[in-house]
């Protein structure tokens with residue numbers, strides 16, 4: 678990692694010595710590692726998803742729910758061996774899968790930790806839970822290690838991506854990244870209990886005042902991916918962090934969410950998850966280690 682170009686930012690910093698845009702060093706900080714019940718039903722199941730929240734993010738979303746950890750170094754530092762142990766402990770707790778949250782800056786460590794954990798007895802699917810601002814070259818390094826890709830396609834237009842997340846070239850990269858994820862893992866497959874075992878599950882969080890952006894994202898999925906693609910259309914937005922101006926300073930309106938759902942239906946998708954708008958509540962944001970060291974200490 679002497680000149681980091683893991684993601685589209687291509688900061689070219691030596692992460693042993695310095696940090697780039699994401700704020701992550703070469704050894705990841707883990708803000709939380711615990712069973713999580715609030716992912717999609719096919720991910721959380723009945724026993725929970727074994728989530729590992731990484732510190733550091735290559736976007737700067739004004740409305741980031743995880744801003745406490747997204748550009749800092751909270752929690753516990755784990756090298757590849759410690760991460761492998763952490764995965765096995767989540768498996769022992771009954772997790773349905775290992776869910777790597779905001780993993781992009783840590784791909785080199787994950788390429789060591791995942792095979793190590795497999796050798797030590799990890800049987801669970803690995804979920805790569807990403808903002809989709811990824812380089813295809815980096816994703817190729819994960820082929821064979823990741824079972825389920827869970828990208829959140831946030832925007833199509835450069836204006837929205839630049840204004841809300843500081844990445845005007847977001848879609849240029851995210852669109853290619855999602856195609857690579859589809860190539861590696863295909864359409865999502867569920868086991869008889871309805872739990873995801875392998876494939877692609879695309880998320881889109883509908884933002885207030887951004888139904889047209891949602892339509893563009895859905896239009897891209899309709900054009901570029903199979904009609905059977907599983908889509909999680911999320912309506913859980915709530916204002917936080919720097920979202921203090923209109924329209925980001927309010928929750929999503931029911932009629933906005935319904936318009937996005939109608940568009941999804943009109944495009945003929947057959948596997949769409951929608952949410953109750955009551956899930957737009959801060960109770961669904963997990964406590965991170967900065968506030969609750971127990972999340973890590975239990976492992």
Ligand code: SF4
Nearest residue numbers: 681684687688697699
């Ligand atoms: S992973 Fe971090 S340091 Fe590396 S290119 Fe991306 S933002 Fe920059």
